[in-house]
Amino acid sequence: MHYPSYPQYKNVDKSDVAKIPIHWKLTRLKFMARIKNGQDYKEVISDVGFPVIGSGGEFAKASKWLYNGESVLLGRKGTIDRPLYINGPFWTVDTMFYTVVEHNVSAKFLYYCALTITFVKFTTSTALPSMTQQDLGAISFCAPDFDEQQSIARFLDYKTAQIDALIAKKQALLEKLAEKRSALISHAVTKGLDPSVSMKDSGVKWLGEIPYDWTTKRLRFLSTMAGGMTPSTGKPEYWGGDIPWITPKDMKKEFLSDSIDTLTSEALQDTGIALHESGRVLIVVRGMILAHTFPVAINTVPATVNQDMKALTTSLDNEYLALMLKGIQPLVLSVVEESAHGTKVLRTDIFKNIRLPVPPPDIQTAIVGKVRAWLTDLDAQKRSIESVMDRLQEYRSALITNAVTGKIDVRGFKLPEAAEETAHA
Secondary structure, three states: OOOOOOOEEEEEEEOOOEEEEEEEEEEHHHHEEEEEEEOOOOOOEEEEEEEEEEEEEEEEEOOOOOEEEEEEEEEEEEOOOEEEEEEEEEEOOOOOEEEEOOOOOOOOHHHHHHOOOOOOHHHOOOOOEOHHHHHOOOOOOOOOOOHHHHHHHHHHHHHHHHHHEEEEEEEHHHHHHHHHHHHHHHHHHOOOOOOOOOOOOOOOOOEEEEEEOEEEEEEHHHHEOOOOOOOOOOHHEEEEEEEEEOHHHHOOOOOOOOOOOEEEEHHHHHHOOOOOOOOEEEEOOHHHHHHHOOEEEEEEEEEOOOOOOEEEEEOOHHHHHHHHHHOOOOHOOOEEEOOOOEEEOOHHHHHOEEEEEEHHHHHHHHHHHHHHHHHHHHHHHHHHHHHHHHHHHHHHHHHHHHHOOOOOOOOOOOOHHHHHHHHHH
């Protein structure tokens, strides 16, 4: 939808905004709100009470509130690029600022202004990004009078809610695709591709019936398992070579030909770290990622792994084993436990004793080919949905920026009657 510009503009001395509506003024965040420090919540934590707000939103309850009213919350350390709006009593943690908004400023308008801050400009070279009150207070915004701020905020409330609803529908589609993906893999590797084939009892409780010409074997008789290590990080001559060193953070694709960090041949020679030939089935056996998923991949080039990984050499078709392990993810995650240090760990002694269905070799090959075709189609659907979501997010950001910088004039925007009634309910 096209929105009109303002009738007249004036030039301003602001690098990212060349001009603003003639009746708007350039100001700084410190003149729109007083920035206050959050506080540690441990002494006020409670089962019920007021929300404790962190960068991701509410995560606990407090017996007391730190501030009561409309406020824009801004990250001080860590996640600094997620401003939040709240109205009511709350407590903010010590890694967040809260604001006391001036009486002539719409808190919701200020929130939308905060969403346009280019936080990357303030990110330091340290591992943990941080902001100061001084940096935040000096950020420039342009603003009309209070009534117009409220009009812009109402417009953005309505339009962003529409966009967010569309994004939520697309997210629901992605979740259904993920469920379909899991179901297709699971059925193919446990029941086969031919629904008319005769079945027999597998003798395995979780598995149930399998095709008559399949067998079952424990994983320990189908594969061998080898691990890895981390060479000394104090020896730069070990790092930056051309040998992939795969860790859980690399396990985001089904086939791996590279990694974030790499090793040199000198590292292999000095440390004895194993170089795994291509075609190994790689799994994660330690890390918080095991709390919700079980990553599986196949290396397409010789590679090393760290101590949180295992490389499986199998007598099965390697892609079939990879699909099998993905297909039984809930079963695998059931043998994940928490270590003394709070890290999730796969009980490999139990894992290796899981009894798996074993089709004849030609059936394994057929399953891999068919599932690969299914997944190619599902992945194309996923990319299409994600592309739409990206465009919606871009449109949302552009709409907010254009509205709070005066590029579009929304003073004449009227809420539909139903939305008007909801807003005043």
